[in-house]
Amino acid sequence: MSDPSISTTLREQTLHLLASGKVASRAELVEALQVAPSTVTGLVRRLLEEGAILEEGVGRSTGGRRPRILRLRGAEGVVAVAELGAQHARVGLCTPDGRLLAAEEIAIEIAAGPGEVFDVVAEAFGRIRTTSAPGQAMLGIGVALPGPVDFPHGRLVGPARMPGWSGVDARVDLAERFNVPVVVDNDAKSAAIGEYVVRDRAGEEMIYVKAGTGIGGCLVSGGQIYRGGRGLSGDVTHVRVADSGERHCSCGSRGCLETVASGAALVRQLAEQGLKVARTRDVIAAVTDAEPTAVTLVRHAGGLLGVALSGLVNFLNPDAVVIGGALSSLDVYVAAARGMLYERCLPSMTQSLSIEASVAGPDAALVGLGHLVRAAADVRTA
Numbered sequence: 001m002s003d004p005s006i007s008t009t010l011r012e013q014t015l016h017l018l019a020s021g022k023v024a025s026r027a028e029l030v031e032a033l034q035v036a037p038s039t040v041t042g043l044v045r046r047l048l049e050e051g052a053i054l055e056e057g058v059g060r061s062t063g064g065r066r067p068r069i070l071r072l073r074g075a076e077g078v079v080a081v082a083e084l085g086a087q088h089a090r091v092g093l094c095t096p097d098g099r100l101l102a103a104e105e106i107a108i109e110i111a112a113g114p115g116e117v118f119d120v121v122a123e124a125f126g127r128i129r130t131t132s133a134p135g136q137a138m139l140g141i142g143v144a145l146p147g148p149v150d151f152p153h154g155r156l157v158g159p160a161r162m163p164g165w166s167g168v169d170a171r172v173d174l175a176e177r178f179n180v181p182v183v184v185d186n187d188a189k190s191a192a193i194g195e196y197v198v199r200d201r202a203g204e205e206m207i208y209v210k211a212g213t214g215i216g217g218c219l220v221s222g223g224q225i226y227r228g229g230r231g232l233s234g235d236v237t238h239v240r241v242a243d244s245g246e247r248h249c250s251c252g253s254r255g256c257l258e259t260v261a262s263g264a265a266l267v268r269q270l271a272e273q274g275l276k277v278a279r280t281r282d283v284i285a286a287v288t289d290a291e292p293t294a295v296t297l298v299r300h301a302g303g304l305l306g307v308a309l310s311g312l313v314n315f316l317n318p319d320a321v322v323i324g325g326a327l328s329s330l331d332v333y334v335a336a337a338r339g340m341l342y343e344r345c346l347p348s349m350t351q352s353l354s355i356e357a358s359v360a361g362p363d364a365a366l367v368g369l370g371h372l373v374r375a376a377a378d379v380r381t382a
């Protein structure tokens with residue numbers, strides 16, 4: 001076992017260098033460790049025999065024979081994923097087969113525009129890779145945006161509350177920054193496919209609603225996202241609902257679901273009632289504290305979501321309606337939507353319909369992005 005010419009320190013230094021991703025060949029190890037090539041040859045042979053490292057492919061040649069690439073065993077690479085909201089983003093890492101390895105929340109300002117937002121996200125990707133997957137190559141990137149995305153191109157189509165983003169080709173922008181394959185999709189669609197994967201009920205026809213500061217939707221049919229003609233399906237937020245107070249909507253119309261049942265609408269309504277709320281999470285806190293006005297308004301909002309969904313359920317006859325997003329943590333919101341669906345839909349439609357809060361929770365979109373990136377890679381390699 002012991003080879004007097006190879007010290008324990010040298011062995012650890014080698015593993016550390018390979019883990020850092022800074023070196024990937026025998027020649028680079030010679031350079032970094034400042035030892036004789038024969039020492040590195042012996043060291044690498046030993047580590048290969050131990051199974052601590054793998055040898056694969058060929059690297060870039062700097063003249064002469066192309067070097068074999070050395071990797072730590074298990075270093076299969078990672079996919080970086082991020083779901084962007086108005087003032088926060090959830091960033092994480094997935095394995096190549098779509099399993100979420102790590103996730104954290106960071107502050108962003110979506111209104112600052114793509115340049116600044118992607119700078120912050122890129123920094124977070126770097127940090128989370130260093131702490132959670134050192135030495136792992138970045139294989140791809142998935143990003144979910146809170147607006148209509150022309151999939152698979154990744155171009156934003158008239159997003160509300162995202163100044164500076166309209167017409168931006170986020171996929172090209174990110175691919176140029178990172179030089180890896182990139183998938184960009186709408187946040188509700190990413191979350192829907194994540195929810196579908198986590199629920200693991202093959203073949204289930206599912207309507208997914210992401211009810212947060214805004215409201216997005218998605219139909220998952222035959223295990224696939226139903227995208228529609230231009231990829232803009234699922235825009236349930238601009239369905240006109242009765243009892244909505246005919247308020248002006250960001251789309252230019254009046255009485256849209258968004259003006260009454262979204263987190264942004266609830267913030268506005270509660271502020272009008274004199275409550276100190278500025279963000280969707282303040283609304284959630286008020287309901288959790290059983291603040292009577294907040295509970296009443298959120299129940300009303302959930303009911304109106306149910307009204308908007310009832311037409312879809314009668315038309316599509318899904319197996320499940322799943323409510324995700326921040327507001328899905330409020331039982332009163334989900335229960336009111338469920339009650340209204342039972343009231344408004346045909347009994348034959350609701351008999352076997354499950355109406356539930358998301359089981360994938362806040363990481364739904366990250367899980368979904370991991371799968372979308374994998375699916376895109378499968379297409380490319382097929």
Ligand SMILES: [Zn+2]
Pocket residue numbers: 237238249250251252253254256258
């Ligand atoms: Zn609208």
